[in-house]
Amino acid sequence: MPWYKQAYDWVERRVQLEGFVKESAEHPVPRKTASWWYVFGSASFVLLLLQIVTGILLALGYVPSAGSAWASLQVLNHDLPLGWFLRGMHGWGSNFMVAIVLIHMTQVFLFGAYKFPRELTWILGVFLLLMTLGMAFTGQVLRFDQDSYWGLGIGASIVSRVPFVGRELVQFMLGGPIIAGATLTRFFTLHVFVIPATMLAFASLHTWLVLKLGINEWPTPGRLVKRETYIQEYNELSHKDGVAFVPGAVWKDAMFAAGIVLAVAICALMFGPIGPTGVPDPTIVQTAPKPDYFFLWIYTALAFLPPSIETPVILIAPVIGIGIMLALPFVAGLGEKSWHRRPVAVILVMVLAVGFATLTHLGTYVPWSPQMDGWSADPVPIHFVDGTKPLERQGAIVFQEKQCRNCHQMGGLGGRRGPSLDYVATRLTEDQLVRQVIQGGGNMPAYGKTLSPAQVTALVAFLETLHPAHQPIAIDASRHVAETNNPAPKEPVEAIRP
Amino acid sequence: MSPEQNVPGSSPHSAATTTNQALESRRSFLFKVSIAVNALVAAAIATPVIGYLLGPIRKKGAYNSWIALGPLSDYHEGETVLATYRNPDTNQWDGDTGKVACYVRREAADTFTVFAVNCAHLGCPVRWFPQSELFMCPCHGGVYYSNGDRAAGPPERGLFTYDYHVTGGKLMINAGQMPTLANEAKLVKGILPCPGTSKPTIG
Numbered sequence: 001m002p003w004y005k006q007a008y009d010w011v012e013r014r015v016q017l018e019g020f021v022k023e024s025a026e027h028p029v030p031r032k033t034a035s036w037w038y039v040f041g042s043a044s045f046v047l048l049l050l051q052i053v054t055g056i057l058l059a060l061g062y063v064p065s066a067g068s069a070w071a072s073l074q075v076l077n078h079d080l081p082l083g084w085f086l087r088g089m090h091g092w093g094s095n096f097m098v099a100i101v102l103i104h105m106t107q108v109f110l111f112g113a114y115k116f117p118r119e120l121t122w123i124l125g126v127f128l129l130l131m132t133l134g135m136a137f138t139g140q141v142l143r144f145d146q147d148s149y150w151g152l153g154i155g156a157s158i159v160s161r162v163p164f165v166g167r168e169l170v171q172f173m174l175g176g177p178i179i180a181g182a183t184l185t186r187f188f189t190l191h192v193f194v195i196p197a198t199m200l201a202f203a204s205l206h207t208w209l210v211l212k213l214g215i216n217e218w219p220t221p222g223r224l225v226k227r228e229t230y231i232q233e234y235n236e237l238s239h240k241d242g243v244a245f246v247p248g249a250v251w252k253d254a255m256f257a258a259g260i261v262l263a264v265a266i267c268a269l270m271f272g273p274i275g276p277t278g279v280p281d282p283t284i285v286q287t288a289p290k291p292d293y294f295f296l297w298i299y300t301a302l303a304f305l306p307p308s309i310e311t312p313v314i315l316i317a318p319v320i321g322i323g324i325m326l327a328l329p330f331v332a333g334l335g336e337k338s339w340h341r342r343p344v345a346v347i348l349v350m351v352l353a354v355g356f357a358t359l360t361h362l363g364t365y366v367p368w369s370p371q372m373d374g375w376s377a378d379p380v381p382i383h384f385v386d387g388t389k390p391l392e393r394q395g396a397i398v399f400q401e402k403q404c405r406n407c408h409q410m411g412g413l414g415g416r417r418g419p420s421l422d423y424v425a426t427r428l429t430e431d432q433l434v435r436q437v438i439q440g441g442g443n444m445p446a447y448g449k450t451l452s453p454a455q456v457t458a459l460v461a462f463l464e465t466l467h468p469a470h471q472p473i474a475i476d477a478s479r480h481v482a483e484t485n486n487p488a489p490k491e492p493v494e495a496i497r498p
Numbered sequence: 499m500s501p502e503q504n505v506p507g508s509s510p511h512s513a514a515t516t517t518n519q520a521l522e523s524r525r526s527f528l529f530k531v532s533i534a535v536n537a538l539v540a541a542a543i544a545t546p547v548i549g550y551l552l553g554p555i556r557k558k559g560a561y562n563s564w565i566a567l568g569p570l571s572d573y574h575e576g577e578t579v580l581a582t583y584r585n586p587d588t589n590q591w592d593g594d595t596g597k598v599a600c601y602v603r604r605e606a607a608d609t610f611t612v613f614a615v616n617c618a619h620l621g622c623p624v625r626w627f628p629q630s631e632l633f634m635c636p637c638h639g640g641v642y643y644s645n646g647d648r649a650a651g652p653p654e655r656g657l658f659t660y661d662y663h664v665t666g667g668k669l670m671i672n673a674g675q676m677p678t679l680a681n682e683a684k685l686v687k688g689i690l691p692c693p694g695t696s697k698p699t700i701g
Contacts, residue, residue, distance in 0.1 A: 067593025149595065153621035154637070157678050166680030168555045175554050177561035177675035178585050180592040182554065281594035283582040285615055285623040288636035302620060303638035307654040368639040368651075372625060403630040417639050445641050445649035450631045 024211055025250075028242030030234075032218035034249035037111070039256035040104035041210070044128075045203055046257040047097040050264065051135070052196060054090040062142070064188040066181035066280070069144035073276045088268025091143075091275075094136055096264050098294045101132045106349055112337030113216035115225045119329035121209040124202050126325045131199045133294070138191035140292050144184055145276035150289035152179045152187075154302075161311040179282070214238055215245075219337035227334065288372065296363030297356050303368040370406040371415035381411035388465055395462025398455045402447065418444060425467040429476045433460045559685050561587050561674040567612070570667055573604040578626050578644060580615075586674050600660065601626055601633070602669065603644065610669060613646050614658040614677040621678065624657065633657060658683035 012018050061080050063072035076083035105125065108114060114122035137155075141148050152174070159173055160166040175182030217237050243249060278287060291299050305313055339346055371377075380396050388396070399405070407417035428436065437456055440446035451459065467473050563586045573579060581602045588596035601613040613633075615623045622637035632649060633642040640651035647656045658677040661684050663670050677683035 065591045065593070066595040067591045150622050150637070153616065153676070156676060157616075157619070157621035160678030160680035162680070166678070167558065170676070170678055170680060171555045172552065174676065177554075177556075177587050178595070178598065179676060180585070180595040181589050183595075279594060281597065282615075282623070283580070283594075283597050283599040285580065285599060285625050287623065289622055299637075303652060305652065307652055310652065310654070369636055370634045370639060370641070372634065372636055375629075401629050403627050403632070403634075406627075406634065440649070443650045445630075445632055445643065447630070449643075 025246040026244045027211065027214075028238045029215050029245050029249050030217040030237045031241050031243050031248075033215050034243055034252065035218065036252055036256070037107055038215065038249070039253050040100055040107055042253040043257050043260050044097065044101050044104050045207065047093055047100060047260065047264075048199065048203060050261060051090065051093050051097060052200075054086055054093060055192070055196070057086050058090055059192065064142070064185055066144065066184045069142070069184060070276055070279050073143065073145075077273055084273050085268055087273035088271065089264055090139075091273055092267040092271070093264045094139055095293065096260060096267075098132060098136055100260065101129055105129060108216070110339045110342075110345060110349060111216055111219050112225070112339075112342070114329045114333075115335075115337060116227055116230060116329075116333045117213055118209070118216065119333055121206060121213065122329045123326055124206040124209070126322070128199060128202050128206060130322070131195050131202070134195050135191060135199070136292065136294060138187045138195065140295075141184070141187040142191055143275045144280050146278040146280055146284070146287045147275070147289045147291065149179060149280040149282060150287065151291055152183060154289075154291075158314055161314060215249075216337075219339070221336070221338040221340045223338075224336055225334050286372075288369075290363075290366075293360070297359035300359040300363040303366075365416070367416040369415070370403075370417050372406060374406040374414040375400055375403040378405070378413045381413075384410060384466065388462070391458050392462045392465050395458035395460065398451070398459045399462055402451065402455075402459075407444070421463065421466055423467050423471070425464045425473040426471050427474060428463075429474045429479075430460060430464060431476055431479070432474075433463050558681070562672050562685065563674055564663075564670045565673055567600075567602060567669040567671055570604075570608075570664065570669060573602050573610070573669065575604050575606060578603040578628065580626070581612075583671075583673075598673065599623070600671070600673070601657075608664055610662050610664075611646060612660040612662050612669075612671050614660065614683045616658065616677050617653060618648070618655045618657060618679070619651070619653040621676070655679075660684060 058076065061072060061076045061083055063069055073087070076087055078084070108122070108125065114125075137151075141152060156170045156174055156179070159169045162169055171177065173183075173186075174180075175186045214234055217234060223233075274292075278284065290296070302310075302314070336342055380400055385393055385396050404421075405414035407415045409416060409420040410422060412420075424433070434456060436442075436444065437451065437459060438446060438448040447456075464473060565583050565586060567581050567583060572581075578601050580599055582597055582599045585592075585596050585598050599615045601615060603611045603613070605611060617624050617635040617637065617640045619635065619638055619640045622635050622640075624633040624635045624640065624642065626633055631644040633644075633646075635641070635651065635653075638652050640653040641649040642653070642657050643649050645656075646659060648654075660671040660673050662672070672685065673683065675681055675683075
């Protein structure tokens with residue numbers, strides 16, 4: 001007997017795991033579940049392990065101190081050999097993990113896999129999703145840059161809206177009165193100890209349940225889940241028309257996992273590490289903080305909520321959302337599994353996907369926010385001032401200097417908070433322009449105190465030039481009457497009436 | 499599902515002599531006692547653990563103190579400038595995050611308004627534009643007038659302001675904590691004023 005076989009036997013006689021492992025590996029699964037659709041769960045677990053390995057390696061170089069974290073990331077990026085690659089792997093691994101976990105959840109939902117007897121598997125999965133997002137957020141905090149710092153500020157401001165205990169919760173979250181060293185070490189503890197340990201335990205139990213209850217069979221329209229007969233039907237399916245998990249189904253999981261890890265490595269190689277952006281110095285106010293990609297939809301939602309319902313929505317909507325996810329297997333735990341006969345489920349997935357995608361897309365170009373350098377980055381395009389009178393040109397200067405372009409586009413450049421002003425003269429009359437500038441309204445600040453009457457006159461004269469050559473400007477018909485002091489129209493009003 | 503496994507001890511095959519039964523009940527009693535002892539120890543340990551975790555929570559204003567923002571000559575009448583200070587409650591390892599910024603507006607010789615940089619919506623840093631005399635927030639489009647009143651966007655109130663006083667030619671502000679809706683920069687006593695009035699009616 002060769003030495004390694006002897007060593008194996010010596011260990012096996014003591015740990016006695018061979019039987020269990022062999023039985024688990026060779027347990028039969030229904031033939032049709034040996035499908036490429038079933039690879040996302042194992043891929044999520046592989047990504048979790050990859051995150052743990054790369055995370056431990058990053059911990060060798062990271063300094064969890066508010067004063068030094070940012071500098072230690074620079075050392076990781078630039079000085080430590082291949083530190084940039086490991087940061088890239090960890091950052092892109094996180095992006096991939098959020099994406100794969102969401103795909104896994106969608107597949108499980110559409111395949112009815114959360115139904116009896118796999119309710120607990122789904123519930124553990126909901127917590128695993130929340131913890132994955134928690135890891136993504138705390139990880140973003142550890143990349144201690146301006147986005148991270150002000151992201152914590154947004155978090156604290158949301159927490160402060162909790163009734164009665166808001167102030168206490170903020171102090172608890174920040175570990176003190178302000179975002180500082182204690183805040184970073186709190187999130188470091190969560191990101192490195194608390195959440196990963198809980199995740200590993202939950203993911204192991206999640207996998208154990210898959211092993212004990214069997215992988216969900218391929219849904220067939222008309223085959224209903226009944227509490228009395230399901231387990232017997234499943235056992236028949238997996239034993240009579242089944243394949244051994246190893247090697248019948250596992251090779252697809254393994255191939256996909258290898259592909260995903262390779263994809264993470266290629267992204268790390270091609271796009272490099274994510275951040276850090278500017279130093280986390282709160283006295284640098286020239287910053288436009290933005291969360292990571294998968295939180296952009298929340299960022300967008302927060303911009304669009306009306307102030308009157310913002311606090312209730314922020315605090316109650318997540319509770320309802322998580323509550324619905326947890327209640328799902330108990331409300332719809334029996335019956336049809338196939339998506340062919342679950343139109344509500346399919347529509348729900350489509351609506352959520354379109355909703356999240358739209359909010360995320362809006363988050364990439366923030367049309368609700370002034371563009372801080374809109375007034376200083378680009379000059380007024382020449383064709384807008386070509387052939388204008390001195391007063392109008394003076395108005396163009398007022399327009400530029402008073403930061404109007406931070407919110408209003410001209411020639412496709414500038415902020416998008418307000419409407420583009422390229423053709424504003426066709427929409428508003430002179431009087432309406434004056435009123436809008438002085439009084440504001442419709443979410444525009446009033447400039448009555450900031451602009452002198454002469455500046456308003458010049459500005460409106462300039463705005464009046466903004467119309468296409470073939471289109472006349474909007475006029476108030478009664479103005480002519482008032483200015484010419486000629487109250488009687490040439491034709492009686494009755495005569496114009498049809 | 500597999501049938502319920504018989505729990506050892508409840509099996510009819512277990513020995514049933516009087517001595518064994520007595521021993522059995524003695525052992526299960528001791529087992530229960532051991533659980534109770536552990537529960538007591540856990541409770542005893544949990545108290546300081548929870549106390550430690552909740553340590554940062556302090557009474558309203560407990561983190562605040564009067565901070566000097568420099569001589570009055572630093573601030574010119576009618577101008578709004580960014581001022582910075584080191585938070586009173588700070589550690590050496592806080593680095594730059596121990597610093598705090600605020601906007602000081604000198605209205606008249608000894609009248610000031612000191613604004614927090616944090617937007618009243620979700621705490622992002624607002625930027626002052628002296629040309630249009632507006633504070634603009636880069637996150638969700640909150641805009642405020644030069645006196646801190648809300649001009650546009652999602653904030654539900656104006657900018658947070660700090661209490662200040664002038665001592666020995668120096669501007670002092672009462673600060674120390676990140677201002678949020680639950681913990682405004684100014685120490686609010688009594689009942690908030692009704693909308694449209696400037697003074698609280700009670701308190």
